[in-house]
Amino acid sequence: MSRQDIHNSGVPEVCQACQARHGGICGALSPEELTELNRHTKRVKVAAGSELLAEQQPIASYANILSGVVKLSKLLEDGRQQIVGLQFAPDLLGRPFRELSNVTAEAAVDAELCTFTRAALEQAVSGSHAMASRLHQQSLRELDDAREWMLTLGRKTASEKVASFLALIVSANDVGKEAPEAEPNVELPLSRGETADFLGLTIETVSRQMSALRKNEIIEFTNAYTVKVKDRAGLGAAAGT
Amino acid sequence: MSRQDIHNSGVPEVCQACQARHGGICGALSPEELTELNRHTKRVKVAAGSELLAEQQPIASYANILSGVVKLSKLLEDGRQQIVGLQFAPDLLGRPFRELSNVTAEAAVDAELCTFTRAALEQAVSGSHAMASRLHQQSLRELDDAREWMLTLGRKTASEKVASFLALIVSANDVGKEAPEAEPNVELPLSRGETADFLGLTIETVSRQMSALRKNEIIEFTNAYTVKVKDRAGLGAAAGT
DNA sequence: CGCGGTGTTGATCGTAATCAACGGCTGTGG
DNA sequence: CCACAGCCGTTGATTACGATCAACACCGCG
Secondary structure, three states: OOOOOHHHOOOOHHHOOOHHHOOOHHHHOOHHHHHHHHOOOEEEEEOOOOEEEOOOOEOOOEEEEEEOEEEEEEEOOOOOEEEEEEEEOOOEEOOOOOOEOOOEEEEOOOEEEEEEOHHHHHHHHHHOHHHHHHHHHHHHHHHHHHHHHHHHHHHOOHHHHHHHHHHHHHHHHHOOOOOOOOOOEEEOOOOHHHHHHHHOOOHHHHHHHHHHHHHOOOEEEEEOOEEEEOOHHHHHHHHOO | OOOOOHHHOOOOHHHOOOHHHOOOHHHHOOHHHHHHHHOOOEEEEEOOOOEEEOOOOEOOOEEEEEEOEEEEEEEOOOOOEEEEEEEEOOOEEOOOOOOEOOOEEEEOOOEEEEEEOHHHHHHHHHHOHHHHHHHHHHHHHHHHHHHHHHHHHHHOOHHHHHHHHHHHHHHHHHOOOOOOOOOOEEEOOOOHHHHHHHHOOOHHHHHHHHHHHHHOOOEEEEEOOEEEEOOHHHHHHHHOO
């Protein structure tokens, strides 16, 4: 049995090293509350492409994202699609206080989740002001992100959009690091088609703009999904912010 | 002195008929809590065009919107602008839990506000779980709206965008009504230029698409800002949802 | 009455969409 | 092990939608 320092005493084993206990909502809970919530959770691995929530369908379960990337999207009747958000660990998946989801959520890459029911979430929230506050903070962060992306969708050019997407992935890659890497190597969680749906563009335009960034020596591809950013400042400038 | 029924006993005079006590956050407060909050509020009228919050600037005060329309916008360095949200009574203006605003807020038309400091808001929130919940609910509603608009910005055509904007104004006009009007007369809160900034289009394109809707007998103008919707179903269809 | 601001309409241009061909990687079956 | 099929991404050619440039109408106001 591993040593338990005073800080972790009483914290469930599976929660000990969990990301959600740092930035995530579980960080707001006392060991006792965490133990209680943990009685209702289940850890699952989901493969890339798995549908986790469906637009206008009941939310089967909520979940903390432990690893991987989840994409949130909306559809028009004729099939046009828009990705309206990307979620990373330790974000909470599932809209609080609502029966139905208003987005489709899908694992963009293989991911691990810590799932629980709405009842369990609501119990934890009603018992803990701090938990409610964390949840609200995350909603506000998502709102800030959505509005930032509205500016990108409405007013940026195709090349600025693609650079903005890469900058977003790079900044997600930075979190938890001491300092930003000078020439980070990042794995793109989205295919060209998904990237197009995120940016309000077509596959071809995304591809062309990626090629343009490569020709300008801002980025370098080892393959279509693995990018080394050679010029972070240049990427930021190309993103228009 | 006016008669006070048991329901309103102890409720401050100015709050008696206030919109914010119905859909708004003040509805969550007891008469005592309302009285306390009211000690820190100030009602103000602001003219169309007044700047209420500035991007990246400290939030001088929070406010409930009592009447009028407030537009939230973001700027790119070269002056390109995107309106990222419209707020109506009884919405709360100002981002909770944050020193700086990340949007510019401006009265789109003459408006009335009930302002208070962040300290007063935080006191009310920390003292009332119901208040915190209302606040969170509004954040979530704004998030839903933002994502819905992302779909519009990223994937709809110019004519669908303009129809979506009119549909939005019409639906805001419906709230508080028993039943939706068949042929509502609505006042547009935005100029053509602002509408363009909301839709990610240019003034000319907005104007042309408005004219197209008029030619198709979906809408009728009495002047540039006053629209009668002659065919609600047609407008919905043109909006693509 | 003339001026400035806003909105509409027309003409032309340019960016991104569409249409099309091809290349590279992967996985499968001969 | 190689051949081939299918998918995804890239690149090229052409089109089309909305932007830009431009002229004018309308309205309120000094």
